[in-house]
Amino acid sequence: MVDNSQQPRIYLSPPHMSGREKEYMNDAYDSNWIAPLGPHVDAFEREMAEYTGAAGAVALSSGTAAIHLALRLAGVGPGDRVICSTLTFVASANPILYAGAVPVFVDSEPETWNMCPLTFERACREMSDQGFPVKAAIVVNLYGQSADLQSIIEVCERYGIVLIEDAAESLGATYNGKASGTWGRYGIYSFNGNKIITTSGGGMLVSDDLEALEQARFWATQARDAAAHYQHSQMGYNYRLSNLLAAVGRGQLEQLDDRVQARRRIFERYRDRLGEIQGIHFMPEAPFGRSTRWLSAITIDEGEVGVSAVPILASLAHHNIEARSVWKPLHLQPLFARSTYFPYFEGYSVSDQLFANGICLPSGSSLTEEEQARVIETIETCIQNWKSVIRR
Numbered sequence: 181m182v183d184n185s186q187q188p189r190i191y192l193s194p195p196h197m198s199g200r201e202k203e204y205m206n207d208a209y210d211s212n213w214i215a216p217l218g219p220h221v222d223a224f225e226r227e228m229a230e231y232t233g234a235a236g237a238v239a240l241s242s243g244t245a246a247i248h249l250a251l252r253l254a255g256v257g258p259g260d261r262v263i264c265s266t267l268t269f270v271a272s273a274n275p276i277l278y279a280g281a282v283p284v285f286v287d288s289e290p291e292t293w294n295m296c297p298l299t300f301e302r303a304c305r306e307m308s309d310q311g312f313p314v315k316a317a318i319v320v321n322l323y324g325q326s327a328d329l330q331s332i333i334e335v336c337e338r339y340g341i342v343l344i345e346d347a348a349e350s351l352g353a354t355y356n357g358k359a360s361g362t363w364g365r366y367g368i369y370s371f372n373g374n375k376i377i378t379t380s381g382g383g384m385l386v387s388d389d390l391e392a393l394e395q396a397r398f399w400a401t402q403a404r405d406a407a408a409h410y411q412h413s414q415m416g417y418n419y420r421l422s423n424l425l426a427a428v429g430r431g432q433l434e435q436l437d438d439r440v441q442a443r444r445r446i447f448e449r450y451r452d453r454l455g456e457i458q459g460i461h462f463m464p465e466a467p468f469g470r471s472t473r474w475l476s477a478i479t480i481d482e483g484e485v486g487v488s489a490v491p492i493l494a495s496l497a498h499h500n501i502e503a504r505s506v507w508k509p510l511h512l513q514p515l516f517a518r519s520t521y522f523p524y525f526e527g528y529s530v531s532d533q534l535f536a537n538g539i540c541l542p543s544g545s546s547l548t549e550e551e552q553a554r555v556i557e558t559i560e561t562c563i564q565n566w567k568s569v570i571r572r
Contacts, residue, residue, distance in 0.1 A: 193374040196546040201431030218423025232359040234386035239421040243370030243383035248275035250366035254342035265320035266509040267531040294327035303522040316342040321350035324474030329363040352440040355469040377432035379425040442545035447473040459484025479537040487566040495562035506538030
């Protein structure tokens with residue numbers, strides 16, 4: 181009997197180092213610029229702004245920190261309502277709580293898996309009618325694909341809502357020919373270890389409002405006043421990225437376009453093989469943009485496939501392959517049990533269905549064709565075995 185635990189581990193989305201990261205890190209080390217701030221931080225900000233087309237950027241300790249600062253820039257405070265995509269990681273919404281504000285969650289649409297513009301408009305209208313106007317909206321670009329931002333922007337303009345674009349998962353994607361993360365008043369990126377490029381941990385706030393970015397930079401460095409001594413007139417945070425990690429980010433950024441191409445090829449190989457199985461469906465790519473396919477995500481129709489997502493995930497884990505369910509919607513999280521939620525339509529929640537039936541497959545840009553074949557074969561074998569059991 182094969183001991184599957186001894187098979188090499190296949191990770192969901194591991195870091196991929198193969199550029200000039202070490203060269204830049206050695207420069208930071210040799211110059212003794214290790215602590216937060218430094219020439220690599222400045223260069224990383226310039227290069228990110230140039231790549232995305234944003235007017236400016238602020239390098240931070242995490243994407244979560246970037247959202248927190250964006251909310252403060254938007255004037256969000258205690259009791260304010262902030263709309264957030266429900267199908268996302270908790271980091272998208274935690275900063276709403278940091279600000280003492282009240283999260284309101286909005287469902288996805290089937291066409292993109294991202295926030296539904298029509299449901300968003302309904303949420304804004306109903307919250308306003310109830311006397312709780314929405315102050316800001318955090319729209320998440322899921323798994324490397326932009327939401328339908330133009331429709332959402334029109335609603336934001338009508339209701340005076342500040343749009344914060346959570347592009348943590350979509351650096352390198354486009355929407356109507358423009359970089360994902362640059363459509364809102366503020367955009368955020370994440371460089372966590374599993375993202376398409378990484379600094380091990382880090383994030384970036386981008387905007388065309390340079391004055392606002394300078395304010396964010398001030399807050400992020402403990403809001404230290406310009407004085408000969410340590411003086412502070414405003415509340416600040418320890419949110420700045422270190423020069424050493426920014427050096428890693430610069431080397432990674434140079435490889436971004438290659439990383440996008442690699443992940444898109446991985447998606448295509450999955451679709452070529454698994455797409456032949458009736459009942460397996462892939463996250464659609466919207467016609468208005470180009471997805472990075474940060475993660476290749478599928479849904480399993482149990483009635484057609486003969487098995488649900490749960491045994492497939494268990495089989496992958498048994499064979500030492502890391503795969504994950506689609507995000508558990510935030511409105512289902514105990515932390516947000518009392519929060520208001522607007523489903524796709526009354527009695528039907530798209531995000532609930534995606535969570536119940538969705539699987540994120542190993543998608544790292546360093547995934548080999550042999551490793552991917554092992555993932556595919558494990559899924560195919562699991563389905564065949566379950567069908568054999570049912571026939572008996």
